[in-house]
Amino acid sequence: MVEFQEISPADFFYRNRDIAGFTNPARALYSTVRELVENSLDACESVGILPNIYVRLTHVSGPLDRVAVFKIRVLDNGSGVPEHNIPLAFGKVLYGSKYRLKQTRGAFGLGGKMAILYGQITTNKPVRIVSSTGSSHVYEYVLTVDIRKNEPKILGKKNYENVNNWRGVLVEFYTEGDYYRSSSRILDYLKQTAMVNPYAEIIFVDPRGYLHIFERGVDEMPPAPKETLPHPYGVDVEALKRIIADTKVKSLMEFMTTHFHRVGKATAYKFLSEAGLNPDMNPKKLSQEDIVKLVNHMKNFKGFLPPDASCLSPLGEKLLKAGIEKELKPEFVAVTQRKPSSYSGYPFIVEVGIAYGGSILKPGITLYRFSNKIPLLYDETSDVSWKVLNEMIDWSRYKVEVTIDPVAVIVHICSTKIPYKTVGKEFIADRPEIEHEIINGVRIVARQLMLHLSRKKRVQMERAR
Amino acid sequence: MVEFQEISPADFFYRNRDIAGFTNPARALYSTVRELVENSLDACESVGILPNIYVRLTHVSGPLDRVAVFKIRVLDNGSGVPEHNIPLAFGKVLYGSKYRLKQTRGAFGLGGKMAILYGQITTNKPVRIVSSTGSSHVYEYVLTVDIRKNEPKILGKKNYENVNNWRGVLVEFYTEGDYYRSSSRILDYLKQTAMVNPYAEIIFVDPRGYLHIFERGVDEMPPAPKETLPHPYGVDVEALKRIIADTKVKSLMEFMTTHFHRVGKATAYKFLSEAGLNPDMNPKKLSQEDIVKLVNHMKNFKGFLPPDASCLSPLGEKLLKAGIEKELKPEFVAVTQRKPSSYSGYPFIVEVGIAYGGSILKPGITLYRFSNKIPLLYDETSDVSWKVLNEMIDWSRYKVEVTIDPVAVIVHICSTKIPYKTVGKEFIADRPEIEHEIINGVRIVARQLMLHLSRKKRVQMERAR
Numbered sequence: 057m058v059e060f061q062e063i064s065p066a067d068f069f070y071r072n073r074d075i076a077g078f079t080n081p082a083r084a085l086y087s088t089v090r091e092l093v094e095n096s097l098d099a100c101e102s103v104g105i106l107p108n109i110y111v112r113l114t115h116v117s118g119p120l121d122r123v124a125v126f127k128i129r130v131l132d133n134g135s136g137v138p139e140h141n142i143p144l145a146f147g148k149v150l151y152g153s154k155y156r157l158k159q160t161r162g163a164f165g166l167g168g169k170m171a172i173l174y175g176q177i178t179t180n181k182p183v184r185i186v187s188s189t190g191s192s193h194v195y196e197y198v199l200t201v202d203i204r205k206n207e208p209k210i211l212g213k214k215n216y217e218n219v220n221n222w223r224g225v226l227v228e229f230y231t232e233g234d235y236y237r238s239s240s241r242i243l244d245y246l247k248q249t250a251m252v253n254p255y256a257e258i259i260f261v262d263p264r265g266y267l268h269i270f271e272r273g274v275d276e277m278p279p280a281p282k283e284t285l286p287h288p289y290g291v292d293v294e295a296l297k298r299i300i301a302d303t304k305v306k307s308l309m310e311f312m313t314t315h316f317h318r319v320g321k322a323t324a325y326k327f328l329s330e331a332g333l334n335p336d337m338n339p340k341k342l343s344q345e346d347i348v349k350l351v352n353h354m355k356n357f358k359g360f361l362p363p364d365a366s367c368l369s370p371l372g373e374k375l376l377k378a379g380i381e382k383e384l385k386p387e388f389v390a391v392t393q394r395k396p397s398s399y400s401g402y403p404f405i406v407e408v409g410i411a412y413g414g415s416i417l418k419p420g421i422t423l424y425r426f427s428n429k430i431p432l433l434y435d436e437t438s439d440v441s442w443k444v445l446n447e448m449i450d451w452s453r454y455k456v457e458v459t460i461d462p463v464a465v466i467v468h469i470c471s472t473k474i475p476y477k478t479v480g481k482e483f484i485a486d487r488p489e490i491e492h493e494i495i496n497g498v499r500i501v502a503r504q505l506m507l508h509l510s511r512k513k514r515v516q517m518e519r520a521r
Numbered sequence: 522m523v524e525f526q527e528i529s530p531a532d533f534f535y536r537n538r539d540i541a542g543f544t545n546p547a548r549a550l551y552s553t554v555r556e557l558v559e560n561s562l563d564a565c566e567s568v569g570i571l572p573n574i575y576v577r578l579t580h581v582s583g584p585l586d587r588v589a590v591f592k593i594r595v596l597d598n599g600s601g602v603p604e605h606n607i608p609l610a611f612g613k614v615l616y617g618s619k620y621r622l623k624q625t626r627g628a629f630g631l632g633g634k635m636a637i638l639y640g641q642i643t644t645n646k647p648v649r650i651v652s653s654t655g656s657s658h659v660y661e662y663v664l665t666v667d668i669r670k671n672e673p674k675i676l677g678k679k680n681y682e683n684v685n686n687w688r689g690v691l692v693e694f695y696t697e698g699d700y701y702r703s704s705s706r707i708l709d710y711l712k713q714t715a716m717v718n719p720y721a722e723i724i725f726v727d728p729r730g731y732l733h734i735f736e737r738g739v740d741e742m743p744p745a746p747k748e749t750l751p752h753p754y755g756v757d758v759e760a761l762k763r764i765i766a767d768t769k770v771k772s773l774m775e776f777m778t779t780h781f782h783r784v785g786k787a788t789a790y791k792f793l794s795e796a797g798l799n800p801d802m803n804p805k806k807l808s809q810e811d812i813v814k815l816v817n818h819m820k821n822f823k824g825f826l827p828p829d830a831s832c833l834s835p836l837g838e839k840l841l842k843a844g845i846e847k848e849l850k851p852e853f854v855a856v857t858q859r860k861p862s863s864y865s866g867y868p869f870i871v872e873v874g875i876a877y878g879g880s881i882l883k884p885g886i887t888l889y890r891f892s893n894k895i896p897l898l899y900d901e902t903s904d905v906s907w908k909v910l911n912e913m914i915d916w917s918r919y920k921v922e923v924t925i926d927p928v929a930v931i932v933h934i935c936s937t938k939i940p941y942k943t944v945g946k947e948f949i950a951d952r953p954e955i956e957h958e959i960i961n962g963v964r965i966v967a968r969q970l971m972l973h974l975s976r977k978k979r980v981q982m983e984r985a986r
């Protein structure tokens with residue numbers, strides 16, 4: 057007798073937690089730190105405030121050189137979470153505020169919950185969330201995740217008067233981890249986060265009680281990312297049907313100019329006539345066949361302006377160069393920011409840096425990958441940047457000896473949608489448009505390195521005489 | 522004003538369909554064929570019947586050498602789906618019959634729906650399902666997936682008298698695809714599926730109308746995989762709490778022997794005394810701290826018998842060798858089946874084959890990967906087998922010249938839970954226990970190849986005299 061079953065999204069990601077980056081206690085501890093720090097950075101950015109993030113990992117019980125129980129505490133000065141959203145934001149999988157078309161670190165409505173869930177299934181203890189949005193009160197919740205139902209179970213709730221006008225979030229829970237095995241990755245993650253978020257201050261207290269301070273490098277927030285409208289090139293039938301169902305406009309002309317990115321009256325008129333559709337027709341009157349026709353015309357019409365990347369918030373060449381110099385202390389750095397491009401209607405910007413020598417001691421090419429200012433430290437050989445560096449760049453052309461010269465290549469991609477191949481955000485798919493920008497970015501900075509290396513060689517040869 | 526949102530699992534996988542292997546029309550067509558064929562093979566296996574699977578891909582409109590609209594039709598003679606489960610099985614994401622602890626190709630309750638969903642969002646047409654479980658009636662449903670609600674929308678429903686006593690499933694829908702770009706992968710997939718499922722007959726009619734027949738190689742089904750109980754080593758707090766909540770037994774002794782794999786009275790008694798727990802205690806009386814203690818003791822107790830792999834259904838050395846010989850026609854084949862092992866309480870068996878020369882023309886080592894009799898054709902460089910072949914085997918020790926000799930290595934892993942790293946089942950995580958079995962399996966067959974190569978060389982040298 058075949059038994060059918062429906063499982064909740066929390067149950068799905070509990071059963072398949074290695075797919076979300078929670079494979080074993082060492083890896084889970086890393087994922088826990090990254091998911092919480094990324095939430096805090098997003099929160100500060102959303103209210104344009106210089107981030108102050110405090111991470112404390114305390115050893116609670118068990119051996120220090122193996123799997124043990126830890127307490128994790130992350131405190132930020134970001135937007136905070138409104139009171140009635142707190143239990144769901146931290147207790148319901150596939151719930152969040154980042155399902156918009158906007159450059160954010162978060163994307164799935166899952167990360168924070170995965171960390172909390174892993175802590176719960178290894179220690180059976182609840183999570184404590186304290187937050188205020190700067191209102192008159194501070195709210196505290198103690199809750200667990202009902203995994204089968206995908207719902208928070210509130211065990212306790214308090215509120216205090218917000219005497220210090222505090223705003224932000226404190227997350228605290230217990231989890232099984234293996235700090236001995238994951239400490240170098242965790243410290244690398246924080247170091248690289250500081251490198252591409254130089255306006256953030258991060259304080260990390262490790263299980264031995266050591267204080268690691270990643271000081272603010274600049275005192276100014278970069279322009280905030282903005283939410284944008286979908287581009288016609290990225291539309292499919294489902295997306296179009298939803299826009300039609302929710303729209304208040306009464307004509308196809310207004311439909312095109314209101315709901316799509318960079319579509320003005322002239323473009324809309326030209327498009328609709330080419331598609332053979334009446335500009336005055338009510339979009340809700342489109343037949344099922346018309347909808348498919350409209351989607352196909354949208355994908356193929358050559359007259360749409362490409363996505364505008366003004367909604368994005370890249371690092372910028374100045375900050376990228378400064379970050380590389382501060383972290384890697386090389387003898388030479390070159391950076392470049394590629395012109396904005398797009399894939400499937402999503403705008404993106406690629407920024408590439410190359411660094412050589414100085415404190416970079418490891419021979420060969422070391423790759424540093426970033427997406428939306430998140431360091432990616434796992435599965436590098438599956439990533440599009442790795443593929444570019446290893447299969448598409450002839451390093452000998454740039455006088456770089458790939459087994460001897462100490463070179464670092466830094467690639468940052470920012471977009472309203474990063475094409476991660478995994479739910480754990482480990483590596484990025486090799487979309488042709490993105491590959492194209494990375495190749496060209498690497499070529500530009502590699503050429504500058506080549507000039508530096510040949511200049512250096514000339515100087516050495518002259519000295520030898 | 523921060524806007525929070527909950528999205529359904531269908532919405533999540535619609536928005537992130539590239540994470541499930543539906544990246545572009547070419548890749549989506551491949552994923553569509555594989556998901557439906559794997560469902561049919563599981564269905565036949567579940568009722569112990571020799572599979573007859575018919576796949577037809579018809580070109581409907583658009584160019585034949587680029588993105589176009591296709592109709593896909595897959596018919597099997599498997600278990601069929603009971604009438605009231607049909608709409609949910611094909612219209613609700615995270616719904617299925619494979620959430621059991623049993624070796625099946627399916628695992629996520631998602632694959633068939635992803636294919637149907639992709640067809641729906643590219644063509645706006647519904648899916649037609651016809652099925653019977655061999656009862657007096659055959660049922661036909663025409664439905665779409667309500668993505669926002671994650672529910673099927675039934676557009677039409679018929680039933681016929683089952684005059685031929687038919688049992689099985691027919692799935693039919695329209696989808697955007699790119700056969701020109703994905704045909705070689707689709708044919709490879711079917712060829713390799715035939716290689717490791719020699720008892721199946723697969724007929725594929727491609728868009729040009731060509732018939733590809735993959736004939737049955739053997740007329741006997743292998744022993745069917747069986748559902749098994751969880752092993753103590755694989756338990757976490759959530760899993761234990763569910764077993765406690767659902768159990769009818771009244772003592773911890775009975776709890777251990779009833780709900781866990783290979784735990785007899787003597788083992789249970791020894792375990793409970795070592796854990797300091799009373800064998801007569803009612804499991805529902807365990808405190809929250811006791812539960813955590815119990816989980817930790819279960820993970821660390823040395824006296825449990827390792828997971829028994831009699832629930833698994835491997836290929837077997839005879840069939841693996843025959844499949845390799847039939848498909849690759851090499852000059853030499855060696856195969857080995859490793860002893861059963863386990864990771865995190867899940868039993869698994871690794872089978873490795875090596876083939877050399879003959880019709881294998883491509884110089885170098887070509888890797889063929891299989892998990893639960895599914896061919897894995899993407900992202901090989903991220904897979905544990907690739908890592909083993911490239912980083913852990915010194916081929917020169919086996920007299921194999923890795924840039925010249927035409928060698929194929931075949932790795933099959935079967936388990937009650939395959940540690941896929943992605944929802945699209947593209948590659949397998951490098952769990953140490955699995956890595957260990959693959960390395961040793963490869964060494965065994967590589968050694969046999971070495972003997973063959975040195976024998977061959979000796980013969981050639983003698984002839985040269």
Ligand SMILES: Nc1ncnc2c1ncn2[C@@H]1O[C@H](COP(=O)(O)OP(=O)(O)OP(=O)(O)O)[C@@H](O)[C@H]1O
Nearest residue numbers: 095099145152153162163164165166167168169225
């Ligand atoms: N420190 C924080 N400050 C403010 N809001 C937060 C914080 N942490 C989480 N949130 C809120 O909770 C929501 C859920 O967070 P969660 O990490 O589970 O998902 P996400 O960040 O939206 O996406 P992802 O799964 O990619 O991380 C967020 O969208 C955000 O609105």
Ligand SMILES: Nc1ncnc2c1ncn2[C@@H]1O[C@H](COP(=O)(O)OP(=O)(O)OP(=O)(O)O)[C@@H](O)[C@H]1O
Nearest residue numbers: 560564610617618627628629630631632633634690
């Ligand atoms: N051809 C078929 N014959 C019988 N049952 C089927 C068939 N196709 C699908 N089903 C049923 O529908 C369910 C859902 O299928 P679906 O492919 O969506 O998920 P799954 O196979 O369980 O897991 P996965 O996502 O890993 O493929 C299956 O579990 C099975 O019970």
Ligand SMILES: [Mg+2]
Nearest residue numbers: 095162167168
């Ligand atoms: Mg998050």
Ligand SMILES: [Mg+2]
Nearest residue numbers: 560627632633
């Ligand atoms: Mg399936």
